[in-house]
Amino acid sequence: xxxxxxxxxxxxxxxxxxxxxxxxxxxxxxxxxxxxxxxxxxxxxxxxxxxxxxxxxxxxxxxxxxxxxxxxxxxxxxxxxxxxxxxxxxxxxxxxxxxxxxxxxxxxxxxxxxxxxxxxxxxxxxxxxxxxxxxxxxxxxxxxxxxxxxxxxxxxxxxxxxxxxxxxxxxxxxxxxxxxxxxxxxxxxxxxxxxxxxxxxxxxxxxxxxxxxxxxxxxxxxxxxxxxxxxxxxxxxxxxxxxxxxxxxxxxxxxxxxxxxxxxxxxxxxxxxxxxxxxxxxxxxxxxxxxxxxxxxxxxxxxxxxxxxxxxxxxxxxxxxxxxxxxxxxxxxxxxxxxxxxxxxxxxxxxxxxxxxxxxxxxxxxxxxxxxxxxxxxxxxxxxxxxxxxxxxxxx
Numbered sequence: 001x002x003x004x005x006x007x008x009x010x011x012x013x014x015x016x017x018x019x020x021x022x023x024x025x026x027x028x029x030x031x032x033x034x035x036x037x038x039x040x041x042x043x044x045x046x047x048x049x050x051x052x053x054x055x056x057x058x059x060x061x062x063x064x065x066x067x068x069x070x071x072x073x074x075x076x077x078x079x080x081x082x083x084x085x086x087x088x089x090x091x092x093x094x095x096x097x098x099x100x101x102x103x104x105x106x107x108x109x110x111x112x113x114x115x116x117x118x119x120x121x122x123x124x125x126x127x128x129x130x131x132x133x134x135x136x137x138x139x140x141x142x143x144x145x146x147x148x149x150x151x152x153x154x155x156x157x158x159x160x161x162x163x164x165x166x167x168x169x170x171x172x173x174x175x176x177x178x179x180x181x182x183x184x185x186x187x188x189x190x191x192x193x194x195x196x197x198x199x200x201x202x203x204x205x206x207x208x209x210x211x212x213x214x215x216x217x218x219x220x221x222x223x224x225x226x227x228x229x230x231x232x233x234x235x236x237x238x239x240x241x242x243x244x245x246x247x248x249x250x251x252x253x254x255x256x257x258x259x260x261x262x263x264x265x266x267x268x269x270x271x272x273x274x275x276x277x278x279x280x281x282x283x284x285x286x287x288x289x290x291x292x293x294x295x296x297x298x299x300x301x302x303x304x305x306x307x308x309x310x311x312x313x314x315x316x317x318x319x320x321x322x323x324x325x326x327x328x329x330x331x332x333x334x335x336x337x338x339x340x341x342x343x344x345x346x347x348x349x350x351x352x353x354x355x356x357x358x359x360x361x362x363x364x365x366x367x368x369x370x371x372x373x374x375x376x377x378x379x380x381x382x383x384x385x386x387x388x389x390x391x392x393x394x395x396x
Contacts, residue, residue, distance in 0.1 A: 009061035010035035011077040012200075015095040016056035020198065020212055021368040024049070025095035026088070029078055035095070067201040071174045074099040086111070090219040090245055091367070094198040100173040101194040104141050104164055106220075108292050110285040111141040111166070113217050113242070115235035116150025116227040121260055124150055124228035127252060129157035130305045131225065134278025136163020138298030139289075143168060143221050145213055146195075148180055150227045150235070155184060155193075161301060165193045168220070170213040172203040196220075207333060211371040214238040222285040223248035225275055229263035232377050232390065236263045239272065240381060241371070248284045250275035278302050328378040328390040337361060338369040342389065345379055349388040 005013065014035050018024040028038045031047040038044060041051040068075050076082045078095050084106045087093050104111075112135050114128060132142045132154040142158035144151040146167035158165035167188055171177050173195040185195060197203075198212065214234055218224055218241035226249070229235040243249050249272040254261025268274055275281070278298040286293040330342040337359070344350060344358055355366055370387055373379040380390050 005036060005039060005058050005061075007035055007079075008065060008075060008077065009058050010039060011079070011095050012061040012064055012075075013054065013056045013058065014038050014052065015198075017052045017054060018095060020094065021092050021215075021365065023092050025078055026093055029088075034079065035077065064200045068098060071201055072100060073173055073201060074103070076103075084111070084220045086222060086247075087216065087219040090215065092215075093219065094216075096198065096200075098173055098197050098200060099194060100196075101189040102164075102192045103194060104166070106141075108289065109139055109141050109164070110223070110282070110289050110293065111143050111221040112281055112285070113143045113221040113224040113238065114150070114154035114227060115144060115217065115224065115238050116229050117233050117235060117260060118147050118149035118151075119230075119260070120149045120153075120228045121258070124260065125153045128153035128227045129160070130302055131227065131275070131278050131281075132157030132165075133161040133163075133305060134298040134302035135281065136161040136165070137301035138278060138282045138295060139163075139293045140278075140282060140285075141166055143217055145170070145217055145234075145238075146178070146181055146185065148178060152181055152184060154227075155188060159187060159191050159193070164191075166220070167193070167195050168213055168217045169195060169197045169199075170209040171197065171205040172199045172201050173197045174201055175204065177205050207331065207376065208335075208372055210234055211237070211368065211374075214371070215241055218242035218245060218247065221247065222288065223250065223281050225281060226251040226264050226267055226272070227275075228252065228254060228260050229267075230260050231262040231266070232374075232380060233263045234374075236267065236381070237371055237374050239267055241367075243271070244367075248281070249273070250281055326391065330373070330378055331376040334372065334376065335369065337365065338372045341366070341369050341387075342373060342378065345387055345389045349386040351386050355387070 044051050076097050082103045114132055128150045135142050136158040141164045142154055143166045144154040146169055155165045165188055176182050214237050218238050224239050224242035226235050226239050239249050251264040251267040251272045252275045253265055279295045282293050282295055282298055330339055340359055379387055
C-alpha cells in the first residue's frame with residue numbers, strides 16, 4: 001500500500017483507520033514516524049505500535065483532496081507547520097484538518113475561545129461582543145463554534161475590532177451550517193479569518209460531531225471564556241475539556257436570578273476565574289507571546305463599548321416546568337459504549353476511575369463517550385468530578 005500513497009493521502013488514510021478520538025496519530029508522530037511510515041507494519045512493530053487496518057483506499061483519499069481543492073479548502077496534517085501547536089498537545093489530536101481562509105501564525109498570537117449558549121440574553125450577546133472586541137484589539141485570535149447566540153457575537157465582535165476570528169465547525173467547512181450564519185462565515189474568510197474542521201468535504205452535522213468540535217475549540221486555545229451557559233450546555237463541556245488540558249478557564253458569573261448563568265457559576269465554583277474583562281484574559285497568556293499582546297488596547301476598546309447606552313431590561317429565563325423527577329433518556333442513536341455508561345450512571349453518580357473499572361474502557365475513550373452523553377443532555381458533571389444522569393421534571 002505504501003507505494004500507492006504520498007504523504008498527504010497517507011495521512012488521510014491514517015485518519016480513517018484511526019478514527020476520531022484516538023491517540024494513535026499522536027503516538028505515531030511521537031515515535032518519529034511519518035504518515036507513510038505508519039503504513040509499514042515492520043516500522044510500526046519496531047515502535048511498539050499496532051499495524052493499521054485500511055478503511056480508505058488511496059483513490060478515495062485522492063478524491064477527497066480533489067474535492068477539497070475545487071472548494072478552496074486546504075488540507076493540513078499533524079506533521080505540518082500550519083497545524084495549531086496547542087492542538088497537538090491534547091489527548092487525541094486529529095491526523096488531518098481541513099481549513100478554509102487564512103491560517104494565522106499560531107505561535108505569534110494567543111488563541112482564546114469564547115463560548116456560550118445559543119439561547120442567550122441580550123446582555124449575554126452584548127458582553128460576548130464587547131469581550132471579543134477587547135481580545136481582538138489586544139492581539140488575540142478569537143475562536144468559537146459559529147453557532148447563533150454567544151458564538152456569533154464573539155465572531156462578529158472580533159471582526160468589528162479589525163481582528164482575526166476562527167470558526168471551528170461541526171461539519172465540513174463548505175457546509176451551510178447553521179444556514180443563518182452563512183453571511184458571517186463568508187465575512188470571516190474575507191476579513192482574514194479561518195474556518196476549520198476535521199471532517200472532509202461533504203460531511204454533514206451529526207449529534208456526535210458537536211463533541212468533536214468542542215474538543216478542537218478547547219485544544220486550539222490557550223484560554224477558554226464562558227460568557228453565558230445554563231446547567232446543561234456544550235459550552236461547559238468545552239470549558240471542562242480546556243481545564244483537563246491545563247488551559248486557563250474564565251466564566252462570567254451573571255445574575256443569581258438568571259438560570260442562563262447556572263453552568264457558568266458552577267465552573268467558577270470548580271475553579272474557573274471570574275471573567276471581568278479582556279485584559280485579564282490576555283494578561284494570563286501574554287508571557288507566552290512576548291510583544292504580541294497589547295493589554296492597554298484591550299482595556300481601551302472594552303472601556304469605549306461600556307460607555308455606550310445600556311441595553312433595555314429583559315426578564316430572566318423562565319423556571320423549568322415542575323413535576324416528578326425522571327431521568328433524562330439516553331438518545332436512541334447513542335453508541336453502545338455511551339449506552340453502557342448511561343446504564344451504570346442510572347444506578348448513581350460515578351467518577352472517571354469508577355467508570356474505567358466498570359466498563360473496561362480507557363480514560364480517553366470514556367471522556368469521548370461522556371462528552372457524547374453531555375451533548376445529548378442526559379448526564380452532567382458534578383464536583384469531584386463525578387458524572388450523573390440529569391433528573392428532569394414534567395408537566396402531568
